[in-house]
Each structure stands twice: as structure tokens, then as C-alpha cells.
Amino acid sequence: MSEKYPQVLDRDAAIFAIGVAANLAGMHPQTLRQYDRLGLVVPHRSRGRGRRYSPRDVAKLRLVQHLSQEEGINLSGIQRILELENELDRVRHQLAEANALLDEARAARLAPAGTRLFTAGASGDVHLGRPVVRRQLALPGR
Numbered sequence: 237m238s239e240k241y242p243q244v245l246d247r248d249a250a251i252f253a254i255g256v257a258a259n260l261a262g263m264h265p266q267t268l269r270q271y272d273r274l275g276l277v278v279p280h281r282s283r284g285r286g287r288r289y290s291p292r293d294v295a296k297l298r299l300v301q302h303l304s305q306e307e308g309i310n311l312s313g314i315q316r317i318l319e320l321e322n323e324l325d326r327v328r329h330q331l332a333e334a335n336a337l338l339d340e341a342r343a344a345r346l347a348p349a350g351t352r353l354f355t356a357g358a359s360g361d362v363h364l365g366r367p368v369v370r371r372q373l374a375l376p377g378r
Contacts, residue, residue: 250280
């Protein structure tokens, strides 16, 4: 492979030891240990149980520091923000999958434009793919 092109770094590769990650995030290593104990940024563990941080973890550490120091948000508030961001990522992923299913169906001419390939129940559950067939239940005494 040619050296002209830089290799792409996997954002989830656990490659940084705690000291390097702390330096990249502009924090003290003890702060990273505290965030790990609180569950804010949980690094991967090496075979020897040492903490290993990914570039994504370092970016999250920087975000935590910004929210704490610049925005004045406490750690429990930051934890809630991170949880909501994770939920938003999951929903975006589900939406992308639903759009891909719809695109496939349209390409295969199974569904005309404007057709929806999902159903939503009263409870808010979303079913992708084939529509859910509802059967009427025979109630006793009727």
C-alpha cells in the first residue's frame, strides 16, 4: 500500500492508555478514573485490566469537560445528556434502516411512492418490514 495516503483510524479502536487519553482530553488521569467510576466515559479494558480509550472516548471526554467547565452543568446532568444523545443515535439508526427498507421495496416495485412499510401500535411500538396482521379476538359471551 502506498504511503501517500493516510490510513483511516477506527474511532472505536481502544488504543490510548489513560495517560495519553488524559493528555489528549486536557485532563488529569485521576479525572478519567472518576468518570469511569461514575459511568460517564467507560473505556475498554486490556488483558491486564488497564484502561484503553478510543478516539470516540477522547471526544466524549472533551465534551464532558466542555459541558462541566464552560456550560456549568453538573455531572448528573452531563450523564443525562449523554444518555439522551445515545438514544438519539439509536433512533437515527432505526430511521436509516426503515428508509433503506422503503428504498429497497420501491426499487423492487413492491411499494409505490408514498407507501409506508412500517406500522405503529397503540403502545408506540414500531414494526418494520411486513405489516402486522391484526386478528379480531372472539370474546366469551359474545
